[in-house]
Amino acid sequence: MSKDNLIQLFQNVLPMSHARAEQIAEKFKRRKTPRNEYLLKEGSVCNESHIIEEGITRSYIYDHEGMDVTTTFCTKQMFTSDLLSFFKRTPAKENIQALTDCQTWYITYDDMQESFHGIPEFREFGRLNIINQYGILQQRMLSMLQQTAEQRYSELVHGNPEILQHAPLKYIATYLGITDTSLSRIRKEFVKK
Amino acid sequence: MSKDNLIQLFQNVLPMSHARAEQIAEKFKRRKTPRNEYLLKEGSVCNESHIIEEGITRSYIYDHEGMDVTTTFCTKQMFTSDLLSFFKRTPAKENIQALTDCQTWYITYDDMQESFHGIPEFREFGRLNIINQYGILQQRMLSMLQQTAEQRYSELVHGNPEILQHAPLKYIATYLGITDTSLSRIRKEFVKK
DNA sequence: TCCATTTCTTGTCATTTGGTAAGTGCAAGC
DNA sequence: GCTTGCACTTACCAAATGACAAGAAATGGA
Numbered sequence: 001m002s003k004d005n006l007i008q009l010f011q012n013v014l015p016m017s018h019a020r021a022e023q024i025a026e027k028f029k030r031r032k033t034p035r036n037e038y039l040l041k042e043g044s045v046c047n048e049s050h051i052i053e054e055g056i057t058r059s060y061i062y063d064h065e066g067m068d069v070t071t072t073f074c075t076k077q078m079f080t081s082d083l084l085s086f087f088k089r090t091p092a093k094e095n096i097q098a099l100t101d102c103q104t105w106y107i108t109y110d111d112m113q114e115s116f117h118g119i120p121e122f123r124e125f126g127r128l129n130i131i132n133q134y135g136i137l138q139q140r141m142l143s144m145l146q147q148t149a150e151q152r153y154s155e156l157v158h159g160n161p162e163i164l165q166h167a168p169l170k171y172i173a174t175y176l177g178i179t180d181t182s183l184s185r186i187r188k189e190f191v192k193k
Numbered sequence: 194m195s196k197d198n199l200i201q202l203f204q205n206v207l208p209m210s211h212a213r214a215e216q217i218a219e220k221f222k223r224r225k226t227p228r229n230e231y232l233l234k235e236g237s238v239c240n241e242s243h244i245i246e247e248g249i250t251r252s253y254i255y256d257h258e259g260m261d262v263t264t265t266f267c268t269k270q271m272f273t274s275d276l277l278s279f280f281k282r283t284p285a286k287e288n289i290q291a292l293t294d295c296q297t298w299y300i301t302y303d304d305m306q307e308s309f310h311g312i313p314e315f316r317e318f319g320r321l322n323i324i325n326q327y328g329i330l331q332q333r334m335l336s337m338l339q340q341t342a343e344q345r346y347s348e349l350v351h352g353n354p355e356i357l358q359h360a361p362l363k364y365i366a367t368y369l370g371i372t373d374t375s376l377s378r379i380r381k382e383f384v385k386k
Numbered sequence: 387t388c389c390a391t392t393t394c395t396t397g398t399c400a401t402t403t404g405g406t407a408a409g410t411g412c413a414a415g416c
Numbered sequence: 417g418c419t420t421g422c423a424c425t426t427a428c429c430a431a432a433t434g435a436c437a438a439g440a441a442a443t444g445g446a
Contacts, residue, residue, distance in 0.1 A: 061335070063335070063339050067339075069335065069338055069339055071331070071334070071335070083324060083327055084324060084327070084328050084331070087320065087321070087324045088321070088324060117313075120310075123316065126320075127280065127319075127320065127323070128280070128281070130320070130323050130324065130327065131276060131277060131280045131281060131323065133327065134276055134277070134323065134326065134327050134330065135277050137327065137330050137331060137334060138264070138277070138330060140334065141264070141330060141333065141334055141337070142254070142256070142262065142264070144334070144337040144338070144370060145262055145337070145367065145368075145370040146256050146260075146262055146367075146370070148402075149402080149403075150402095168422090168423065168424090169423070169424065170423080170424090174338065174339075175338075177337060177338040177339070178403070178404085179403075179404060179405080180423090180424080181403085181404075181405080181406090181424095181425085181426090182402080182403055182404070184424060184425055184426080185402095185403090185425085185426085188425080188426090341432075342432080342433075343432090361392090361393065361394090362393070362394065363393075363394090371432095371433070371434085372433075372434060372435080373393085373394075374394095374395085374396090374433085374434075374435080374436090375432080375433055375434070377394060377395055377396080378395085378396085378432095378433090379432095379433095381395080381396090
């Protein structure tokens with residue numbers, strides 16, 4: 001993804017002039033993160049919001065028993081950060097790890113605040129982005145409320161097959177809210193169909 | 194809750210001068226909604242964001258099989274709206290119903306947009322509010338991923354006991370992601386302890 | 387008050403999922 | 417080549433939850 005693609009992405013989220021999109025894109029910097037390294041570690045204040053150009057990330061937190069729980073996977077074109085930490089300037093509870101070599105575009109909190117001040121379209125864009133994140137989470141919440149683990153797995157297979165190829169089973173299991181044993185069984189049944 | 198309390202609530206979310214908080218509070222209007230009536234019905238664009246002064250609301254959607262699923266309960270001091278519909282100007286998927294007689298303060302989308310334009314503190318407030326909603330949802334997601342239905346029920350009992358007194362069991366059940374039969378049994382075990 | 391409806395409980399049984407542990411396959415490093 | 421660790425599978429049994437149905441309790445009109 002070149003900077004042109006970044007500009008295109010902005011325009012897809014919120015209609016705006018090419019010049020505006022270009023102005024916003026200027027604030028973003030590029031970074032490579034090798035496989036298994038971290039884009040964010042818990043405890044520090046999340047200071048960057050990333051757009052993934054290439055690669056897959058996993059966000060996770062440690063629960064009260066010290067087990068890690070996958071909160072989200074992110075792939076190409078998606079945003080990743082600890083939203084709460086980033087916007088509230090509080091220590092992050094999430095860890096964001098690269099499951100594959102990653103190339104991302106990111107903006108720092110200060111750069112974002114400054115740009116928000118002068119570019120109304122960027123403010124709108126930022127707000128829409130948070131709302132979209134909320135929508136994604138809400139959709140997932142619904143799938144937890146009303147679907148079986150197998151249905152949730154099926155959705156993942158059809159919606160984000162690339163995750164399955166790069167994330168170990170145990171990470172996918174905590175993402176779906178089940179044990180790795182159960183997921184192994186579900187997967188076995190699944191291939192039969 | 195008088196308008197003074199509304200002002201106080203704004204200042205709690207985001208530190209700002211009393212004058213600013215007053216200016217923001219001016220944009221909010223009061224409304225009574227009798228028990229069982231709706232603050233929002235699916236299909237229409239959510240045009241109001243409510244702060245509950247008194248009463249309890251339930252938000253729910255219909256799933257693909259026509260069953261209603263409770264997405265959230267809101268009580269005193271909480272915000273309620275269909276965030277996605279409100280900010281994206283799309284038809285609402287959620288219904289918001291008053292479980293008890295409700296008194297709310299609300300602002301319309303147009304009034305909010307206009308105020309956002311001229312009052313930076315209100316913009317910040319609005320953003321923080323969305324982020325907080327996201328945080329609430331994320332917390333609930335985690336409880337779905339790693340806790341049993343009984344643990345989730347227990348949290349509800351300790352955190353929001355007033356909901357239990359006004360919401361029928363079946364609504365609470367879909368909120369917890371279980372059947373009403375299971376919840377009845379869980380509750381039976383629960384009182385023993 | 388009485389009736390009709392809804393809400394809630396309970397019983398029975400099936401299904402799903404968890405907990406534990408053993409075993410297999412694979413890859414990295416010595 | 418061999419060991420070691422990790423990822424995954426499989427088997428066994430227990431616990432949690434669902435599906436369905438019957439009945440009790442509460443509620444809300446007429």
